[in-house]
Amino acid sequence: MNMKTNNCTVEVEGHTGILTVGTDGEVDLDTAMCKEMAECLNAMLSDDDVWVIIVAGGIENMFLPKYSQNELQSMFAEIVNSDYEYADDDEIRSLPLDDINRLVWESQKPTIAAITGMCIGGALEFALCFDYRVAQSGSYMIGLHEASRGMFPGAGGTQRLSRMLGHARAFQLIMSAELLPPHRAARMGTVNEVTPPGQALLRAKELATLWSTQSHPLGMANIKQLVRMAADTPLDDGLKLERNRFMNQMKSWKFGGKPDG
Template identity: 35%
Template sequence: MAYSQLRIERDGGVLVCAFHNPPHGYMDRVTVEELDRFTAEAEQDGALRVIVFCGGLPGVFIRHYSVEELQALAERLRARGTAVDPETPIPERQIDRVFNRLGAMPQVTIAAMNGTAMGGGFELALACDLRVGEDGEYRYGLPEVKLGILPGAGGTQRLTRLVGPGRAMELILQGRTLSPAEAHRLGIVQELAPFGGAVELARRIARRIAAQPARAVAVCKGLIHLATRTPLETGLAQERTRFLELLLSDTALERMQEMNRGARDITA
């Protein structure tokens, strides 16, 4: 499938998707439409294990969502007399569907943040399962409050689940952006690569994940996400159930037999 803003490279079970929207590297309507098509197709690919997202322009992961598009949308809606009732939720939009899919799909998603990632670009990274930062003169964060709006594609919810309400308040209410090193110290990015190294580090992580049994990885991913939105008792019940399901699988039995006869080392 052809894309105008996505550059796709595949190596076995690992796929790298680079964002390419020159000159500024903004996310816009086309980016979201292409991501929707790409992720919907990738989700159905049983041989695909890990997707790495990265920036395709120097110094930029995704700079932020196009403010020109947001301004045009605001002007159109105001001209129509659109009003919003805070008690009536807005239906899921295409961008919500895409970002939710990144966490729900069986493949592991990794954001290799090899450049500036703010606003919608940072929200996409937050929607991924793992984030790899890169040391450099880049900024990560959610500065939307400075425009009188809020992070509207999951930022208030996903950042809070990641760093806790106090830290999320500090960052979002000030529109504060972070250096990659600060994001690493706060646990927003799990790994920090040297300058120019985020994509390669993400590839190495992806290859290690892809080497594990696919079903076990997908179930673990689902349970970890479940832990952020359900009571402990519910999560533990699911964990017990899925443990037995995997224990009875051919893959698990074969690998345990190999370990018990000294043919498999799980400590490496």
């Protein structure tokens, strides 16, 4: 299921789908590129032979390209000049980055972000949607810097970082707008592990191979959903769902083999 768009490529190795975003030229993240990423992500999500999804940066020293300043200025001008007042309970006005964030966040397949370079602002908000983040050593920074400009993260950063790290640590990182080198980001919990320089994608592939070798798509989907919902679910409800999912998956086994399908 290998595929290529103007700025993205997908390669499948075994049961691992690898999306590489961007090229080694001057390119910005914009609506068109977000649509390309969504097309590639949807292709991997719908392919039953892809069990684990990896996203890596294709531009040197950068996880995602910086967002198009022209598009941002146009969007800000539209918002500022509009008479519409946004109430707290309004439906979300979906922006291009939201669409790819949602695809990754809601994926039943395990996802790994191979952070190969600078990962700040919207790039980190995208990375926070993944189940696992591998960053390689380097002189780049990771963080949410919006507070230093009088704003705050607007593409899920306040919500997902808090769910991941807890209120106190998320507040510290977001309010300070501190940008951290990879090893400090790992100590804070923003990324799961750090590799030697140039090894993030290799490590992500190793993890994906391990997971798909020792597990099964149904088991991985159950693990992902049960672990993610645990923090927001009463214990008794979580235990009940865990046991019922366990029984249903066991019922699909034949003579101790892995579940069919």
